[in-house]
Amino acid sequence: MYDNFGQFINGRWRTGSGSEVVSVIDPGNNSQLGTLQGASVADTEEALHSADRAFASWKGTSGWERADILQRVAAEMIAATAQAALVISQESGKPVAQAKREWELSVDQFVWHAEEARRIYGRIVESRVPGGRCEISHEPVGVVAAFTAWNFPVVLVARKLAPALAAGCTVVLRPSSEVPGSAMMIFECLRKAGLPPGVANLVVGPTSATYEPLISSPVVKKVSLTGSTQLGQQMIRDSAATIKRLSMELGGNAPAIVYADADLEKALDLSVATKFANCGQVCVTCDRFYVHESLYDAFVEGFASRASQLRVGYGQDKETQMGPLINIRRLEAIESIVADARKRGARVVTGGQRIENNGGFFYAPTVIADVPDEALAIAEENFGPIAAITSFKETDDLWRRVNGSDFALSAYAFTRDPALIRETIARFESGMVGINSYALAAAEAPFGGIKASGMGREGGSEGIHDYMNVKLAQVVL
Incomplete structure (x- = not known):
């Protein structure tokens, strides 16, 4: 399957142009499931430019239309359940029944956030200025760089893609190289559902080619991570120069x-x-x-x-x-x-x-x-x-x-x-x-921690707002 998919950039599958080959191992028998050519820095930069170009159009797409597309993604995922469960099980080692349940929970994320896309509410606050009013609205933050771990190779992806896309953001996602096929299954559903080119991009490869270009780019306005506390601390330091918005689900105990x-x-x-x-x-x-x-x-x-x-x-x-x-x-x-x-x-x-x-x-x-x-x-x-x-x-x-x-x-x-x-x-x-x-x-409940376990929330009505800026307009007539 890795030969058929690979990197997903600007709405199409392609082979990575990097020098490193990613080998995917079955943890149940230590055998090789397959290989794929890793992304190069140029591939990641192209994915980033693709997301940047697509942002204005996707931001301008109505919440109702974004919701319809996410519902189609959910329908494509439901149709792919049996195949996806097998891929998840092979890559992560978890029993097929647990893999199937994870895929179903991922579908829930797209269904929930499709509904939330129609309910991005602002509010009006009475102004103390004569003839004035305060209008509070929410706008998508921009291009999102998302990084996911291997232990839940599809639900972690869905928790980032679904709210970001519902909010009107575009995304470049870098999954764990140990379970890339699971993320590819979701991106193939995005493609089949008719998501516009460039709105969601996938790069798989070494850290030097897939992390550094994203974390250092001023085009990326938000970073979402599921990973270790040590990686989260490093990401905070690395993103400081460009003042990125961060949400992180880190370690637990x-x-x-x-x-x-x-x-x-x-x-x-x-x-x-x-x-x-x-x-x-x-x-x-x-x-x-x-x-x-x-x-x-x-x-x-x-x-x-x-x-x-x-x-x-x-x-x-x-x-x-x-x-x-x-x-x-x-x-x-x-x-x-x-x-x-x-x-x-x-x-x-x-x-x-x-x-x-x-x-x-x-x-x-x-x-x-x-x-x-x-x-x-x-x-x-x-x-x-x-x-x-x-x-x-x-x-x-x-x-x-x-x-x-x-x-x-x-x-x-x-x-x-x-x-x-x-x-x-x-x-x-x-x-x-x-x-x-x-x-x-x-999907309907806010998920996340405090202290060294991270910041921000995924899921619930709170989840979509982590991908949005708040804008105040004082209007005087």
Whole structure:
């Protein structure tokens, strides 16, 4: 498929002119899925010029017409669901059922933002100037450079493309080189839906050719990133010279509090299913579980029992519940985190080792108990199939431990006490909170974090406004 697609510039597919060949690896067996010629600096600059030329026309297109095009994109995506799920599974390693669900959530983004395109409301404010009025309107910010990660190779793309296009912006998107085919599937749907040439462009290739020309260009007015906190910090520095608008969804290290009155079975069922989805490579998944001492032993035992029964295997096998890690680097990182926990006296209850399976990057679902706060499994984002569990007795000390992290993307709690629910929501330092639920990611809800987990929101009525400038006009008649 990589030969048929490649780079998408000014409304057509073309071969990159760079010197570097991008090799795409199947993490389930470490085999090569295919190759494509990477983009050159000239390719990226052409994509940027294409987006710049297309902006005036796309900005002038009515919200109703933009909405119609995005609805057609959604229809094309629905028709491509089976093929897309297979590509996502092959590139990322996740089970086909999870890949299919990710594609469906991506469709939701286009449907939601198509509707939002028709509802870009301004407002009138009474002026203190005699005969005057204040008109507040919203306008597209301009050309957007978007960068996405590999762990959700289509929904991250959709979260950026859909609101940007709905707002009237044009886009140059650079996906992770480890999962380029998944992004290509969306761009082919854009092409089939009749998106005007230049409005959305895709470049795949090395950082020197696909990052630096975009981040340094004064043509780019906004940058949207899903990636690591370290990359976000670097991007802030790199974009300072041209004063770009930024929105970033960065690292996470989510806590989950299991209070004494929690529904234990519900907490376990939801926590295990969520923790090991996508092999734990999810920014909003819970890394650290704080369990009241009265439920601690039962929680650890129940978590380990459920985790040990998960079927780990190749993503295209129907019985697989957890696939591989994305690459050997993640596999080695997970081994280091588990080794650090053992060194600090934590107890590995289940898992804790590689799974040899046809050369793939598999690691057993791992549950670690009695984990000290300074262990990497709790202190940092583990981004893998590790559930780190510790106990608490008094809530005053608990909040110091829970909110002590620099990361603040998501946080969770399980309790049946209405008063405790309100207190917990208020005391969590986090961009998003789930109570008796891990379901945070939806097109209709604003998604994003605070502190070192980023800035800005994707989704909800807030999402489209990250791609718009506010204009005030004082009109006196």
